[in-house]
Amino acid sequence: MDDAAPGGLRLVEEFVNTRSAETATDDVADPAALAGWLAERGLLAEGARVTPGEHRRALRFREGLRALVAVNTGIVIDADPGSGEALDLGALADLGPFAHELALAVDVAAVPPVLVARTTKPLDRALAGFLVAIAEAVADGTWARLKVCRQPYCRWVYYDHSRNRSRAWCDMATCGNRAKARAFRQRGSQ
Numbered sequence: 001m002d003d004a005a006p007g008g009l010r011l012v013e014e015f016v017n018t019r020s021a022e023t024a025t026d027d028v029a030d031p032a033a034l035a036g037w038l039a040e041r042g043l044l045a046e047g048a049r050v051t052p053g054e055h056r057r058a059l060r061f062r063e064g065l066r067a068l069v070a071v072n073t074g075i076v077i078d079a080d081p082g083s084g085e086a087l088d089l090g091a092l093a094d095l096g097p098f099a100h101e102l103a104l105a106v107d108v109a110a111v112p113p114v115l116v117a118r119t120t121k122p123l124d125r126a127l128a129g130f131l132v133a134i135a136e137a138v139a140d141g142t143w144a145r146l147k148v149c150r151q152p153y154c155r156w157v158y159y160d161h162s163r164n165r166s167r168a169w170c171d172m173a174t175c176g177n178r179a180k181a182r183a184f185r186q187r188g189s190q
Contacts, residue, residue, distance in 0.1 A: 005159035008133030009142055011041060015130060016066045016157040019059075028062075031055040043126040054123045057098075061127050063088045064095030066148065068134075069157050073147040087148075087155060102128040104135070151175035 005013045018027040018037065028034040031050040038044035050058070067087050075087070103118045110116075115135055117128030137143035145160045149170035156170035169175035 003159065003161065005137075005146055006142055007136065007140075008129070009137045009146055009159070011043070012065060012069075012130050012133050012137075013146065013157050013159060014041075016062055016069065019062065019066075020156070022154050022156070028055075028059070034058055038123075038126050043129055044122055048122050050123055058123060058127060060091055060094055061098050061130075063091035064098060065130060066155060066157065067092035068095060069146055070148040070155070072143065073150070075148060075150065098127070099131055102131055104128060104132060149175050 004010045019025070028037050031052055031054070034055055035044060035048055035050040038050075039046045039048065044050075067089065070087050071092070101119075102124055104115045105118050106113050107116045115132045117125045117132070119125055119128060134143060137146065142159075145165060147158060147160050147167065149156045149158065150168045151170070154170060154175050156175075158167070158170045160167040
């Protein structure tokens with residue numbers, strides 16, 4: 001079974017997961033890497049450039065999406081950046097204004113009508129595409145299955161394919177086992 005999210009939600013999942021808190025890696029760590037990543041997925045024209053300012057904005061947008069998915073998962077975001085939560089409360093607060101700037105419209109000339117970005121700026125169109133995917137996922141009911149790993153130092157985004165939508169970790173073999181071992185140790189010390 002393919003473990004990835006369906007449709008456009010897969011791109012949201014992949015984009016948020018370009019940064020791994022656990023391994024301290026970032027697949028889009030510089031403007032060229034971001035441009036390449038977006039171009040590989042058809043979200044930006046091949047050879048298009050991303051400025052350093054656009055890059056910073058896109059990374060902030062990405063962390064806002066991660067926090068949005070965490071809220072969707074039911075995780076309370078701690079405002080303390082030293083909490084180890086690997087979530088950024090400020091990025092979530094910034095996501096609203098970003099989304100407002102990346103306004104969407106319904107293209108009634110398309111059959112069937114579709115949401116589209118109103119901006120002509122290439123990077124903003126790409127970022128707006130993630131918002132379109134989220135709106136479509138909310139409409140078709142798949143948004144509720146996009147979750148963030150409950151392991152505080154991981155926060156990987158995954159799609160919950162479980163029948164009862166109760167999956168809590170990105171991977172049972174690593175994050176799930178760590179959480180269960182920690183709970184066992186805590187019970188033993190009481």
